[in-house]
Every structure is written in C-alpha cells, then in structure tokens.
Amino acid sequence: MIRFRRPPWWALLLTAAGALLFIRLGVWQLHRADFKEALLRRYAASASAPWRDFAEVAAKPLADGFPRVRVSGHYLAGRTYLLDNPRHDGRGGVEVFAPFVVRDQPHTLLLVDLGFLTGNGTRQRPYLPPLPDAEVTLQGLYVPPPPTGFEMGGDALARQSRWPKESIFLDPAEIARDLDQPLYPRVLALDADPASVYVRVHALDLSSMPPARHRAYAFQWFSFALAAVVILLVLNRRKPRKPRYPNDDEAR
Structure with a gap:
C-alpha cells in the first residue's frame, strides 16, 4: 500500500494555485473555441442573409456579425x-x-x-x-x-x-x-461574379488560431494541472520500510 506524508502548507498552496490557474486557462481556451465556431457558423449563414443598407450597418456596426x-x-x-x-x-x-x-x-x-x-x-x-x-x-x-x-x-x-x-x-x-x-x-x-476576372471565394481567416488549436491548448493546460498534482504526490510519497525479521537481530 502506497502511503504519503503530509506536505508542507506552502507546497499545498502552490500546487492548488497552479492547478486552478491551469484549469482556468484551459476553460478559457474552450470558450474561445466555441466562440470561433459560432463565428464560422454566422459567416456561413451570412451568404443567405437579407440585404441591408450600408449606411444603417455603418452607423450600428456589429462586432461579430457579417x-x-x-x-x-x-x-x-x-x-x-x-x-x-x-x-x-x-x-x-x-x-x-x-x-x-x-x-x-x-x-x-x-x-x-x-x-x-x-x-x-x-x-x-x-x-x-x-x-x-x-x-x-x-x-x-x-x-x-x-x-x-x-x-x-x-x-x-x-x-x-x-x-x-x-x-x-x-x-x-x-x-x-x-x-x-x-x-x-x-x-x-x-460577391462572386462569373463575368469578372477576379476570383471571389471569401472565407473567414482563422488560420492563425482555429477552434481545433484552442482545444489543443486547453488539453495542454489541463495536462499541466494534472501534472502539478502528480508531482506533489510523488514528492511526498513515503518510501516503503524494509521489514525486520527476528533472525536479523540474532545474526548481529
């Protein structure tokens, strides 16, 4: 059976603070992934949205609309x-x-x-x-x-x-x-125009940080939180004592 000694208070505090920070960063990355996926869906849906007057849009711009x-x-x-x-x-x-x-x-x-x-x-x-x-x-x-x-x-x-x-x-x-x-x-x-020499295939550019990359970073932060707890346990694990037998004293 593996036993652990009680770690010092500062080690517990440092581990808890680090793990909570890593978990919070991971959750934030998941929220960013969900936000960007919603942006992509809105961008795709905008192709069939009704027309609006530019003056109206320019007067009340939407930060995440297209x-x-x-x-x-x-x-x-x-x-x-x-x-x-x-x-x-x-x-x-x-x-x-x-x-x-x-x-x-x-x-x-x-x-x-x-x-x-x-x-x-x-x-x-x-x-x-x-x-x-x-x-x-x-x-x-x-x-x-x-x-x-x-x-x-x-x-x-x-x-x-x-x-x-x-x-x-x-x-x-x-x-x-x-x-x-x-x-x-x-x-x-x-908009695309078959008579134009220009290619007009527009896409929302999220190549620098797509949703999948945010999720990969979230997994990384959650791994750091788990690693902090594992390190604390490893450093405070009791070493197993060697069993003593009666014959040992007689041999001495």
Whole structure:
C-alpha cells in the first residue's frame, strides 16, 4: 500500500494555485473555441442573409456579425492596393483592394476587396482591369480587414510612389495615412461574379488560431494541472520500510 506524508502548507498552496490557474486557462481556451465556431457558423449563414443598407450597418456596426450590404458611390481614381501572394487552390497571386467613396459620405472611404488575381509565374504584376469611373452600386459582405503582422522595414506603402501599391500586409491604418483620409473599420468583400476576372471565394481567416488549436491548448493546460498534482504526490510519497525479521537481530 502506497502511503504519503503530509506536505508542507506552502507546497499545498502552490500546487492548488497552479492547478486552478491551469484549469482556468484551459476553460478559457474552450470558450474561445466555441466562440470561433459560432463565428464560422454566422459567416456561413451570412451568404443567405437579407440585404441591408450600408449606411444603417455603418452607423450600428456589429462586432461579430457579417452583414450583406449594398452601397452606392464611386471608386477613388487611380488608387489600388495589392495584397501580395495570398493563395487560392494553391496558386500564388494578389488580392486586389480599392478605396471607394460612398455616396453622401465623401469624408470616409470604404476599402473594397475586388478579389484574387492568379500570378503569372514571374515577378511581373498581373493585369488589373480598369475600374469604372461612373457611380456604381456594389454588394457583398461587410467583413473584418485581412490580418496583419510584423512588416520588416515598417510601412511599405509610404516607401512607394507608383500605383498600384503592394505589401505583404494591408493595415487599414497605413492605408488611411497613405490616402490622408479615414477608412471604415471593415472591408466590403464583393460577391462572386462569373463575368469578372477576379476570383471571389471569401472565407473567414482563422488560420492563425482555429477552434481545433484552442482545444489543443486547453488539453495542454489541463495536462499541466494534472501534472502539478502528480508531482506533489510523488514528492511526498513515503518510501516503503524494509521489514525486520527476528533472525536479523540474532545474526548481529
């Protein structure tokens, strides 16, 4: 039978605090996984949601919603941005974005995701069809902007003088500085158009931390909690005493 000695109070306190912390972190990761799965379901359901007016959506934005909107206005002439080398079906290319002047709201620009253009296998940029000069009505999903990351050398847009401008990340704050005009906090991802050269297969980008990864981290934190308890028990396990026999005293 395995016996344990009573551990010191500080060891019990430290183990309890550590185990509770690990369990709390694990539960938080499970909640994040459930939240992101709900986001994915809402994003999938948005494709069949009813249309909403952009002015209404912009006035009362939903932090975790993906409304389908219609908006009228015109493109800002001669201003296009290329998100370098995203991938669709394993093909390299560029995602093309253009600032849009919303009717009756000329002081704030809406960044429009025109879609994906496949690369031609060289360093040359793909051909960009000209944007219409007249007023148009666009429709699509009002979604968060592409994720950003660390960019070597700082703001790549500020170092370029020719259009279209290109970057491996598109930070809305950098684009606003580049255009010297504020942007709406989200992007309009245009609906698919069979007549367009752009590929418009949009998906919610959770690649950096999908629900499955949150669950893997939760399992890791729960394992740490269990390990803390096991370590406490191992360190305070009594060593079994060797049995003494009467013949031992006689042999002495």
